[in-house]
Amino acid sequence: MTRRKTQKGFSLMELMIAMMIIAIIATLGFKSFKGYTARAHYLKSQDAVSKVRDGLDQYYLKHGKYPDFGSFEAMVDGGSPLVKENMIPVNVPNHDGFTQPFEGKSGKSGYELKCLGDPNNQEDFPEFTVRPGEMIGGNTGSGKGTTSEAPAAPDAKPQK
Numbered sequence: 001m002t003r004r005k006t007q008k009g010f011s012l013m014e015l016m017i018a019m020m021i022i023a024i025i026a027t028l029g030f031k032s033f034k035g036y037t038a039r040a041h042y043l044k045s046q047d048a049v050s051k052v053r054d055g056l057d058q059y060y061l062k063h064g065k066y067p068d069f070g071s072f073e074a075m076v077d078g079g080s081p082l083v084k085e086n087m088i089p090v091n092v093p094n095h096d097g098f099t100q101p102f103e104g105k106s107g108k109s110g111y112e113l114k115c116l117g118d119p120n121n122q123e124d125f126p127e128f129t130v131r132p133g134e135m136i137g138g139n140t141g142s143g144k145g146t147t148s149e150a151p152a153a154p155d156a157k158p159q160k
Contacts, residue, residue, distance in 0.1 A: 038118050041097025042125045045115045046136050048093055049102065052076065053130050055088035056111050060132075065108045072104030072113065 010018075052075055059082060060066050067082070069075045075082055076092040083090055095101045096115050103114040110132045118125035130136060 038098075038121060038125055042118065043097075045096035045098070045102075045117075046128075048096070049113050049115055049128075049130055050136055051088050051092050052082070052104070052113060053111075053136075055082040056106060057132070058087045059085070066106045066111055066132075068108065069104070069106045069111075072102040075104060075106070 052072070056066055056075075062085070067075075067080075069080075073094040074080060076088065076094050077083070078090060080088075082088045093102075096117075098116075098118050100116045100119065103116070105112055113130045115128055117127040128136065
């Protein structure tokens with residue numbers, strides 16, 4: 001009788017196959033993770049713009065006009081009337097989830113707030129602009145529009 005040698009490890013081929021399977025699974029997981037991360041950044045950007053939009057609209061209802069701001073950064077600054085009058089929180093970021101600065105300006109008759117979207121994936125997460133009477137429509141990665149018209153508020157003086 002001949003004794004058969006027992007194998008005490010994996011062959012090189014078995015190790016290479018296992019490594020390939022792990023690499024494929026990791027690649028799929030990483031792509032999925034990047035997509036979810038980009039979507040989260042986009043939603044975070046929409047939320048920040050919504051907070052400032054709501055604060056500007058509250059200011060208009062209280063004072064009958066929009067405040068004068070030359071930049072988005074001035075709107076969210078700690079010395080801003082929107083922050084001082086508690087119309088927006090103190091910690092609203094002045095840049096989007098993709099680390100690009102928000103753009104914005106306002107004057108007595110209106111405002112415009114803009115997010116540049118994902119610079120690496122404009123198809124799924126495009127830039128969006130918000131003006132009075134518009135609502136953020138919720139592009140969360142579908143490639144569709146991001147704003148929709150809402151009924152404009154009548155130009156009525158606020159009651160005191």
